[in-house]
Amino acid sequence: MQKLGMGQAVNQALREEMHRDPNVFIAGEGVGVSIHVNPMFPTTGLLEEFGPGRVKDTPVSEAAIAGLAVGAAEAGLRPVVEIMFNPFFTLASDMIVNHAAKLRYLSGGKSSFPLVVRIKSGAGFGAGCQHSHNLEAWAAHCPGLKVVMPSTSADAKGMLKSAIRDDNPVIFIEHMGLYFAPMPVPEEEYLTPLGKADIKRQGSDLTVVTWSGMLGPAMSAAQKLSQEGIEAEIVDLRTLTPLDKETILSSVKKTGRLIVMHEATRTGGFAGEIAAVVMEEGFSYLKAPLRRVTGPDIPVPASPPLERFYIPGEEDLIKAAKEIV
Amino acid sequence: MEIPTQKKIEMLETMLLSRKFSDSLVELCKIQGKIPGMMILSTGQEAVGSGVCAALEPGDVIITNHRSHNHLLSKGADPKELMAEIFCKKTGCNKGKSGTLHLAVPEVNAPCTTTVVGGTLPIAVGRAFAQQYREESAITVCFFGDGAANEGSFHEALNLAALWQLPVIFLCENNLYAGAQRYEEHTRVIDLAKRAGAYGMPGVIVDGNDVQAVYAAARDARQRALEGGGPTLIECKTYRCRGHGETDPQHYQPRDEIKQWQEKCPIPRLSDELVSSRVISSEELKGMESRAEKIVEDAIRFAEESPYPEPHEALEDVYV
Numbered sequence: 001m002q003k004l005g006m007g008q009a010v011n012q013a014l015r016e017e018m019h020r021d022p023n024v025f026i027a028g029e030g031v032g033v034s035i036h037v038n039p040m041f042p043t044t045g046l047l048e049e050f051g052p053g054r055v056k057d058t059p060v061s062e063a064a065i066a067g068l069a070v071g072a073a074e075a076g077l078r079p080v081v082e083i084m085f086n087p088f089f090t091l092a093s094d095m096i097v098n099h100a101a102k103l104r105y106l107s108g109g110k111s112s113f114p115l116v117v118r119i120k121s122g123a124g125f126g127a128g129c130q131h132s133h134n135l136e137a138w139a140a141h142c143p144g145l146k147v148v149m150p151s152t153s154a155d156a157k158g159m160l161k162s163a164i165r166d167d168n169p170v171i172f173i174e175h176m177g178l179y180f181a182p183m184p185v186p187e188e189e190y191l192t193p194l195g196k197a198d199i200k201r202q203g204s205d206l207t208v209v210t211w212s213g214m215l216g217p218a219m220s221a222a223q224k225l226s227q228e229g230i231e232a233e234i235v236d237l238r239t240l241t242p243l244d245k246e247t248i249l250s251s252v253k254k255t256g257r258l259i260v261m262h263e264a265t266r267t268g269g270f271a272g273e274i275a276a277v278v279m280e281e282g283f284s285y286l287k288a289p290l291r292r293v294t295g296p297d298i299p300v301p302a303s304p305p306l307e308r309f310y311i312p313g314e315e316d317l318i319k320a321a322k323e324i325v
Numbered sequence: 326m327e328i329p330t331q332k333k334i335e336m337l338e339t340m341l342l343s344r345k346f347s348d349s350l351v352e353l354c355k356i357q358g359k360i361p362g363m364m365i366l367s368t369g370q371e372a373v374g375s376g377v378c379a380a381l382e383p384g385d386v387i388i389t390n391h392r393s394h395n396h397l398l399s400k401g402a403d404p405k406e407l408m409a410e411i412f413c414k415k416t417g418c419n420k421g422k423s424g425t426l427h428l429a430v431p432e433v434n435a436p437c438t439t440t441v442v443g444g445t446l447p448i449a450v451g452r453a454f455a456q457q458y459r460e461e462s463a464i465t466v467c468f469f470g471d472g473a474a475n476e477g478s479f480h481e482a483l484n485l486a487a488l489w490q491l492p493v494i495f496l497c498e499n500n501l502y503a504g505a506q507r508y509e510e511h512t513r514v515i516d517l518a519k520r521a522g523a524y525g526m527p528g529v530i531v532d533g534n535d536v537q538a539v540y541a542a543a544r545d546a547r548q549r550a551l552e553g554g555g556p557t558l559i560e561c562k563t564y565r566c567r568g569h570g571e572t573d574p575q576h577y578q579p580r581d582e583i584k585q586w587q588e589k590c591p592i593p594r595l596s597d598e599l600v601s602s603r604v605i606s607s608e609e610l611k612g613m614e615s616r617a618e619k620i621v622e623d624a625i626r627f628a629e630e631s632p633y634p635e636p637h638e639a640l641e642d643v644y645v
């Protein structure tokens with residue numbers, strides 16, 4: 001099987017969908033000619049393959065980029081636009097939150113907005129808080145948006161293809177740390193459904209729900225816990241909205257314990273939503289209080305020791321697991 | 326109006342300091358693990374920050390963007406504290422929270438470096454509003470690039486500043502590139518300064534590699550603002566001689582274009598004039614260069630020797 005970083009997997013998905021459907025086009029800052037010449041990046045080579053008519057480099061204008069997607073999608077095109085870093089979602093957010101997410105509803109179901117907003121995210125680059133700020137919970141708070149955060153290259157490819165074919169606006173968040181971690185990706189064509197979590201590791205003692213850049217540390221923590229006789233089940237959420245309650249609840253039913261782990265900050269983070277769902281619908285399954293392993297409530301600092309302090313890791317998960325098992 | 330000799334010397338000094346500072350960073354940022362984050366430099370654009378800041382008084386404010394080092398040094402920020410922050414050390418001006426990209430030096434009225442493109446413009450409006458509100462004899466300068474002029478914030482900020490006649494200079498550092506895009510690939514209007522008319526404010530085009538021209542334009546705009554004449558848009562035409570950041574191979578910038586602009590370097594342009602008109606001797610120029618070099622060496626040593634912050638310090642400074 002081929003091994004690809006997440007950026008390459010995204011690149012394959014874009015390529016395949018652009019070949020399949022002439023309505024698919026991409027737009028964003030540097031999606032054609034970029035300051036990076038790097039085969040690991042998601043849009044490398046697309047301009048050469050599809051030309052400037054379908055690979056649109058835009059000015060530094062996030063509101064216009066998002067609005068371009070909304071308007072073009074209403075006309076039946078399938079835009080895939082890129083927001084360079086997650087914090088710049090705020091500049092695009094009016095078009096996404098107030099328009100992409102609401103206009104179908106406002107039309108009484110007559111219109112649809114089949115667009116994808118790809119966002120590069122994640123801490124760990126020493127770039128500081130105006131480049132690293134995970135805002136997935138903001139997007140998930142908006143009815144009308146699907147929010148996807150894959151953790152593996154294979155899922156990224158299959159889910160981006162599904163997102164492009166989906167008739168809803170999809171926020172597709174890629175962790176840049178995963179661009180450089182080659183992982184197996186099937187050679188043949190496939191789609192991975194949105195809204196379906198994936199159990200990446202079976203376990204009987206504890207459920208860990210996680211996504212995106214945190215899957216790696218969660219899996220390695222699970223291995224270490226296993227050496228101490230604690231078997232963690234790792235649920236890779238993959239899609240935040242619509243939320244796959246069924247997979248979460250049935251796992252918690254089996255294990256009786258829950259930890260939610262995400263890189264984003266704690267207060268108002270999506271872990272709170274999952275915790276609430278489990279309290280409402282799976283309270284009787286719980287043998288111990290649930291735990292959240294998250295970033296602390298601070299902007300992501302630039303200095304390496306501070307940034308490492310920020311990013312939740314294997315050790316934090318092991319500690320939380322031992323508190324409740 | 327004549328430019329005082331002292332001002333010319335001051336501008337040469339800040340340009341030399343900025344150049345030595347960025348030249349040292351070119352090398353330092355190649356060393357694995359030495360400096361985190363993206364290294365964004367303004368080599369060749371020194372005339373802009375140096376010329377503008379020479380026209381300001383200490384009470385005037387600057388709001389700057391990702392390409393900030395020259396602006397901050399010219400405004401009088403301590404090179405040691407800047408360098409230590411760039412190294413992400415505890416002794417840096419922001420205790421390692423900001424790193425190279427978000428240097429904040431409120432002590433010299435440079436309270437904010439924002440890397441969100443276009444972020445400087447509305448903040449400058451607010452800062453200038455406070456100056457007007459308190460009837461201060463001071464202005465705000467907002468630095469931004471040609472790329473930033475295509476964010477919606479540009480439109481909102483310029484309109485509001487003109488409407489309320491706020492004491493602000495919108496200083497567009499047009500270095501011909503925004504990321505990998507050449508100017509004409511992102512903007513149709515030939516001179517950004519022309520947009521000023523649409524907001525009811527004067528727009529001025531300046532040779533951004535001529536520090537004296539930059540100084541004069543900033544001084545005039547400042548004077549007008551202090552007299553209640555409101556904002557000015559100044560477009561300094563210059564060139565980004567290096568990549569967007571230091572990892573950018575500049576594959577999209579024609580080599581001869583880079584070379585042509587390197588030949589228009591603002592530093593010899595001023596120093597040659599000062600030497601040939603005998604304002605300074607070539608020995609004095611050498612002395613100025615080695616003083617700048619010494620300041621940068623001291624700053625690097627200070628940064629190297631400083632400790633990193635303790636991890637738990639990450640939790641400090643979120644709230645007052």
Ligand SMILES: Cc1ncc(C[n+]2csc(CCOP(=O)(O)OP(=O)(O)O)c2C)c(N)n1
Binds near residue numbers: 091442470472473
């Ligand atoms: C809102 C926002 N969008 C995108 C970026 C990524 N980015 C950083 S600098 C830059 C180009 C800015 O060009 P310009 O304003 O001309 O300044 P220059 O870099 O040329 O000094 C871009 C697109 C950003 N930092 N903020």
